[in-house]
Amino acid sequence: MAEKNIIAYFRSEEQATAVQTKLRALRAIDVSVDEFGRYPGYGLQSVYNPYGGDFGSLGRLTQAADISTPDQGILVAADPAASGMSDGGGGGVTGFNFVLAAVVDESVYEQSLRVIEGAGGML
Template sequence: MSERTLMAYFKTPREAQQAVEKLKSLRLIEHSIDRFDGYPGEGAQHLDKIENPLSADFPGLGYLTLGGNFAIDAGVLAAASASASGFDSGGSDNRVNGRDILLTAIVHEDDYDEALRIVQDSGAL
C-alpha cells in the first residue's frame, strides 16, 4: 500500500480539525495538527508565571513578550520585532496573523487528490 503526505496550512485549529473530520471518510492513516511560530520556545502562553520586569531575572525582551528561548544574539534580533516591542500586536490576542496551524496528514495514494480537494475546500493553503 502506497502512502502520500499532505501538508496544509490553516488560520485556526478548528478549521484544521474540521478538515480532519472530513478526511476520515478517506483512508486516513495518520494526522497531526501543530501550531508553529517564527521563534524558538513555547511562546508567551506557556510561561508558568507572570514576571515583573523590574524585579524578575529574565534573559531579555524576547523572552518576556514572545516567550522564546533565545541565544543572546538571537534574543536581540527577536526583541527588534514589532510584535515584541508592542508597536504591532500581530492580530487579536497578540497572535500571529495568517496561517500558523499546520495539518500533516498521511493518506492512501489513491485518496490523495480527494484529500487535497477537501483541505482546500476547508480553507487551507
Template sequence: MADKNILAYFKSPDQAQEAAAKLRDLGVIDLQIDRYRKYPGDGVSQFMNPITGQIESLADLTLGLEDSGPDSRVLLDADVTASGFSDGGNEVVTGHDILLTAVVDEAKHHQALDLLREAGALV
C-alpha cells in the first residue's frame, strides 16, 4: 500500500508528544516534531534593557528578534504583533506553533487523523 503524510499543529510540545506516543503505538512509519516561527532565527542571544536606549527597532524589543538588517527591520516593525496596531484585518494568531509531521500506511491514515484530532490537533 501507499504511504500518506500528515501535518498536525499543536499548542504545546507536551500535547504533540502525547499524540506521537499514540501514533507510535498505531505503527507510524516516520514522525517528527518541530516548533516553527513566523520569523527567521532563534531569538535574541542576550537580554536587553530598554532603559539604556540601545534598541535597534521595535521588533527587537517586542518580538525578541536579533537585528537582521535595516531593510527587514522596517518590515518586522510594521507587523501587527510588534506594534499592536491593526486595521482589523483577518490575521489570526492561533498559538498552534508545534508541528507534528507523520508518515503512516494508507490503511491507517483515517485512524491516525482521528487520533490526532482527539489529541487537540489542527489537521
C-alpha cells in the first residue's frame, strides 16, 4: 500500500496533540507535533535578573530567540511584541505555530484530512 504525507498547522498544542491521538487511532505510520516561531532557538533556559543579569538582549529575554550577535539582538528587540504591548489582541501567540507532520496509509488519507480540518487545522 502507498503512503501519503500530511503537514497541518494549528493554533494550539492541545488541538495538534488531539489530532495526533486520533491519527494514531487510524493507524498512522508516523505522527509528530512541534512548535516553531519566527526566531531560532528555544529561548532562555534559566532564570535571569533583567536588572543585574547578563541576558544578552531584550529579544532573547522576551522573544525566546537564540541571539548570536548584538545586531540580531537589536533587530529582534525592535519587534513590537518585545515590549509586551502588542500581543495580537488575545494574549500569547495568535498564529498557526504548531505543526503536525504525519505519514498515513493511502486508505485513510481522506479520513485523516477530515479529522484535521474538523479540529481546526490548516492544511
